[in-house]
Amino acid sequence: MNKKLDQRKKYTRRVLKESLIGLLAQKPISSVTVKEICEIADINRSTFYTHYQDHLDLLNKIEEEIIEDMNSYLQRYSAELDEEAIRITEKILDYMIEHKLVIQALLNHNSSTTFEKKIMELTRRYMMNNWMKENGVHQEESKYLSTFVISGAIHVIKEWLANDADKSTNEMATMINGMVNDGLSYLEV
8 A cells, every 4th residue: 555655656746847847848937837737747736735835846856856866977987087077977968868858948048047056066066176176276266167167068068958969978078078178279170
């Protein structure tokens, strides 16, 4: 009996998440209502409120789930070597392709900016801090540099996803790391 209840909880949460993601592809989070989410999910509003406080709580749970997954990906690797940095980036891109609809919905203009900030913090913690220490970047400059680099990478990834991932994850990882390490000189042939 308990297992059946857990299955229903999982199902309910999954369809509510999918419904919100679908709505975010169409309109901003500020225009989404719990009623709409429930209608699409074919779930009662009272059931919704047993799982989430409101639509923003649901959005936050989706974001946290993705960030946790990405965090576990990053913990497996060290970003100290260029080859490792490319491999980490490639693994993150693989994850993004696997969860493309959710990632696109969370990164698009209809969502909140909290997801982008969470990705920035996660990336800063794993990749940039090691790189900046190794390269002697001063503490006061490091936050600006990491914001610049990570924001650029996020927008390159958004563009890549919008173009139906027209390049392989390895090509993109190599390009992103090349741009980060070499800047504009990466483009010189």
